[in-house]
Each structure stands twice: as C-alpha cells, then as structure tokens.
Amino acid sequence: MKPAGLALHQAARAVLPGGVNSATRYVGSPYAFVAAEGARVTDADGTHYLDYHAAFGAVLLGHNAPVVNEAVARALGGVDLMGIGVTRPEIELAELVTELIPSAETTISTMSGSEATAQAVRLARAVTGRPLLVKFQGCYHGWHDSVARNVISPPERAYARDPLSAGLLDEAVDSTLIAEFNDLDSVRACFERHPERIAAVILEPVPHNVGALLPTQEFVEGLRALTTAHGSLLIFDEVITGFRHALGGYQQVCGVMPDLTAFGKAMGNGYPVAGLAGRRDLMARYESDVLLAGTFNGHPVTTAAAVATMTYLRDNPDFYHRTHRLGERMRSGLSDILGELSTSATVAGFGGVFAVYFTSGPVRGYRDLLRNDGDAYRVFHRRMTEAGFLMLPMALKRNHISGAHTEADIDLTLEAARDVLKSMHTEGLLPGA
DSSP states (O other): OOHHHHHHHHHHHHHSGGGSSSGGGOOSSSOOEEEEEBTEEEETTSOEEEESSHHHHTOSSOBTOHHHHHHHHHHHTSOOOOSSSOOHHHHHHHHHHHHHSTTOSEEEEESSHHHHHHHHHHHHHHHHOOOEEEEETTOOOOSSTTTOBOSSOOTTTTTSOOBSSTTOOHHHHHTEEEEOTTOHHHHHHHHHHSTTTEEEEEEOSSOGGGSOOOOOHHHHHHHHHHHHHTTOEEEEEETTTBTTTBTTOHHHHHOOOOSEEEEOGGGGTTSSOEEEEEOHHHHGGGGTTSOOOOTTTTOHHHHHHHHHHHHHHHHOTHHHHHHHHHHHHHHHHHHHHHHHTTOSOEEEEETTEEEEESSOSOOOSHHHHTTOOHHHHHHHHHHHHHTTEEOOOSTTOOEEOOTTOOHHHHHHHHHHHHHHHHHHHHTTOSTTO
C-alpha cells in the first residue's frame, strides 16, 4: 500500500478529471511524487526509484540539473514576460537552434511539441495549397485533430480509422492518411491515390511512441526523394529524438534533411519549451499570411532552461558517447538475459533509449508489433517499477537513460531485470519460453 500517495491521488480526483493532467500519467502505484534529483525520484510515501521514465524523455541531463537550475534562477531576476518585442534570450535560443539542427535556417518557439507539430502541419498546407497529410501507423505527433489518430492501435483498427479521442472533426481525421513505417511502397500508394493533394509526410525518424522502431537508410532517403518528386514537404517530428540522440537530432545521424523539423522535450531538460525550424523560404510565411501566436512563446524562464541545456550539450560532446555507451550496455545485457531464458523477445533502441518487445524479431514496422505480447510487457514493467525502477507500465513504451545515470545504475537495473524475467519465466508468463 502507498497511503500518502493514494491520499494525494484521491484529493486530485476531486478537482482533476481522473486525478491527473495528462491521460497517460495515471498508471496506479506510485500515485504521486515529492522529490527528484539526478537519476532518482521519490514518491509521496518515501520510496526511491531509479528513473527511466524521465517524464516521457523530457529529462535528459538528469532531474534538477544544476546548470539548468542556475540559469533559471538568473532568469527570474531579469526581464519577465513582456508580450511585445523580443528579448536577448529568445535570440540566443534561435541562434543555437539554427547552429545545431542541420536543416534549420530559421526557427520559432512554442511551449509544447503538440504546438510545434500543429504549426508544421498548418505551414505545410499553406505553402503547398494542399489539404492532405501522411503519417505512419504507430507515430504520435501530439493531441491536435490533424494527427490524433492511429498510434497504439489494436489489430482490428490498425491502418484503418482509429482516432485517439472523441470530439475530433471528421474532416481533420480523414485528411490524414496512414502508411507503414519502413515501407516506401505504402507511401507511394498514398501519392498514387491522391495525386497533387498531399501537403506533407510527417514522421518520427525513430517512432519512440511505440518503443524504438529504427528506420532503414533506404526508407528515410526514399521519403526525401518521394516528397521532393511530388512537391510535398517532409516533416521530421524530432520532439523526442531531437537533442536526445545527437546534438542535431536524428537527421544528423541519418544525414537526411527534412523541410521542417519540430523539436522539444529534452531541449529544456524538463521545462515546457519546444519549437519548429526549417527552410528560410518556408518559415518566411510567418511574416505574411500564416498565423504565429502564443503569449508564452519564448518565455524567459523556459528559454533560459533551453539555452542552458543546449549549450551544455554543445560544450560537452562526450555526453552522447557516454549515454550511448550506457544504452548499449543496457540493451546487450537485457538481450543476454532474454537469450538465456529462450523467450521470444527483442530488445530495441538507439543511443540512451531502450525498449523490450515480447515478440520475436526482426521488428521493423507496426505490423511486427501486432505480434507483441502486451500482457508480458505490462507485467515486466509493473514488476520493475515495484522493484524500484520507474518504467511506464503500458504497452510499447520506451525507457530513457539520462546524463545522471551511471554504469552501476545500469548493472543494478540488469540484476533486477534478471530476477523479474526469471520469475516470469517460472510462472509461464514469457512468450515462447
């Protein structure tokens, strides 16, 4: 039992729908948190956890990173929200974005990744004069109507009409076409069915919202060629991959330049800041007929957090070598354990991100994930959380290694995972064992 946390949850339910401010925050115990530092968090009942949830990947350097906290403290003594003109920190942030993201010529700030992708979709429709969008089954691009469909779909609704919410406009949902990740033919088919009607193709370069599907080089290069040939834009949603996998995002890794890039989450190490960047000629439409609005865009506190985080990453290139090394240590360790148990499971990931699919490989697209044993996945993540390793106990979710994790943390996690997986094997809960 978690009496203090449960009491807070019950108090929250009296004033918040479901007791949370975002649907996926309620997973049962632990119900509420009171402290966070480095790679560890503490719940309301005093239980400590090694954190791999990392606020869906928003925490990159570690909780309460001193370099970020100090920058925020300094910002509180300067100019606050003006709502007119511009401030020096906003310019510094834009200069960093255009310096670090390979495809960024100019940029705008938003407060969330959903706002950034909404801006990208609107801009793409404006510059092409076309109504339709292509997204991939399993990718999540925010809560707005244009993209709120077909993420973790059950088999009977995968690739069909699967909106994420009631209250969406039918016209908006049906203006977004669904293709299969790592399958260029499925994208070609969309262009063939709707010639000169597709404004853009939007994708997570690594679909982390269903774990960690990795793109083939042929696929991302093919998307670039297809969109160019058909006069459509290519949008990379790097809200998760941006700054986490490389200083310039996954586009730096794969060498493919999109027309527009949405980014956010890890850039502010937990502060609400995001943005959109792209070609100068496209972004110039914000100076004429495409609306750019948002009272809190470029807020001095969140901007300070982003500048501090990105500057730290730029000035400490070993950060990525280290988190990638720890990620590989975790992935190889989990693979060894699962191999010893002869279970049908695949460990995936990139950089400091890892995910366990309870299905045999290879796992290239969402069709392969339809074989995933969701019950085994949820049991594994639930038991790891109960053992003190905070992971989101929902199907097809990834886990994150921050700059605050150590080799000892990874080894401790692998030791706990061995115990959890062995017990699941004994109980007959692992597929193929």
